[in-house]
Amino acid sequence: MANQAAILDQSHGPLVIKDIPVPQCHPTEVLVKVKAVATNAADWKIYQGHFPQVLPALLGCDVAGEVAEVGRSVIGLNVGDRVAGFTQQQMVGMQSMMATGSVASDIRHGGYQKFVPMLPRMIFKVPDSVLDEIATTFGCSFFTAAAGVFKSLGFPFPIPEGAPVREKVLVWGAASAVGAFAVQLLTACHVEVIAVCSAKNFDYVRSLGASHVIDYRGGDVVTQLSGQDLKVKKAFDAISSHETCNACLDIVGEGGIVADVQFLEALRRPGIEMEHINVVDILGEAQAPLLSSLINDWIPKFVATGILKGVQSKIYSGGLNDIDQAIRDHRDGKIAGKAVITGI
The missing domain is CATH 3.90.180.10 (Medium-chain alcohol dehydrogenases, catalytic domain)
Structure with missing residues (x-):
């Protein structure tokens, strides 16, 4: 060779x-x-x-x-x-x-x-x-999204089958690679996903399972959410700039949780959880049971059936x-x- x-x-x-x-x-x-x-x-x-x-x-x-x-x-x-x-x-x-x-x-x-x-x-x-x-x-984007959904935001795995929609979760940067996988994983977790992206990607993120779409270029996102009577306490920030993270913190408010993909400790606020998404958290030996189930059973099954795209x-x-x-x-x-x- x-x-x-x-x-x-x-x-x-x-x-x-x-x-x-x-x-x-x-x-x-x-x-x-x-x-x-x-x-x-x-x-x-x-x-x-x-x-x-x-x-x-x-x-x-x-x-x-x-x-x-x-x-x-x-x-x-x-x-x-x-x-x-x-x-x-x-x-x-x-x-x-x-x-x-x-x-x-x-x-x-x-x-x-x-x-x-x-x-x-x-x-x-x-x-x-x-x-x-x-x-x-x-690869990296999928496992980062999985770490955010199952570790940072705390959704259970294995995912309960046939469970009713339990809550709404906002995904900022839903058309990015990490955000798109987060939308798919959250949808599989029976979550009502609110996708924040540009208007040109609305059809794309809907095809991944998003229930609601918000144009981040269409005015203040907090105001748009309020206008559609959409309230969330959990957010997955796949962009994690200072601007997007602060907006997510505003959106979830006290008692909420924001999962971010950058180290943004300076933005931390009292009463709101910030969880940094580290892909190594899910790839290490300590997470072998979760990773083994994802790799050997869940991914091949759901890729073959088209739930993961x-x-x-x-x-x-x-x-x-x-x-x-x-x-x-x-x-x-x-x-x-x-x-x-x-x-x-």
């Missing part, structure tokens, strides 16, 4: 295509032959030097592909299985940041290569009816050579949802 990777060896890029050794498959891993990858915000932030990063680095968290080798301790996966999920790249980076204050150079775990080692607890088997282009969007994306078909442009387009706001690169 020959391996190539799109490597970041200088801040601001461009990525450079290099021949590198095929990563060794450790006993607890599977080696995946990559078919498609998807960008996420962490990629372009590292690309731009927003984090202290030791170079060279191999980016990429979201992968779909085929199992090429199975570690001797792994059960339930076989060579040839179609899989998708989340590489160890971001988790290893976070651990390095916490230990040393910077992200160590890592050219083993990134998804932007032809072969990548992955942990079974972070991947799922892809149903035959689902394309790689859809499956690869179920993935997220909107722009397709790039040029393989490793297209990743640099896809990251730049994601950075520049030219991507709705995900950039998906095929032909790896």
Whole structure:
């Protein structure tokens, strides 16, 4: 087997295509032959030097592909299985940041290569009816949304079947990749979702299950909610700027809870819970029962039945050579949802 990777060896890029050794498959891993990858915000932030990063680095968290080798301790996966999920790249980076204050150079775990080692607890088997282009969007964004819904907001898992709609939850940034998965997961939890996004995405978020839509460009969101007699005590802020987080805090009020995807401790207010959504919270060993049920049962079932639809994306078909442009387009706001690169 020959391996190539799109490597970041200088801040601001461009990525450079290099021949590198095929990563060794450790006993607890599977080696995946990559078919498609998807960008996420962490990629372009590292690309731009927003984090202290030791170079060279191999980016990429979201992968779909085929199992090429199975570690001797792994059960339930076989060579040839179609899989998708989340590489160890971001988790290893976070651990390095916490230990040393910077992200160590890592050219083993990134998804932007032809072969990548992955942990079974972070991947799922892809149903035959689902394309790689859809499956690869179920990476960082899905697990971040799951951490927000089940850990930060406290919705139960396994999800009770046939339960009545219990409450309303506001999702700000509902058309973003994380927000779109949050809408789908909350809908599956029998929640009445109020989606805040631009008007051009109203039909899209309704197709994901949103019951109400609010245009954040159409005037004060708090006023719009009041005009529609929509009251919520829980909000999922998938954007988490100072502006959006403050608006969510205003909306839920005292006794409410806001889940945010950034560290915004300075905005914390008495009487309102703020829960930072950390994807590592759901990927660690401590959450193995929840993660195992999500990965092995829930995701494949609901992807196959269409309840989970993935997220909107722009397709790039040029393989490793297209990743640099896809990251730049994601950075520049030219991507709705995900950039998906095929032909790896």
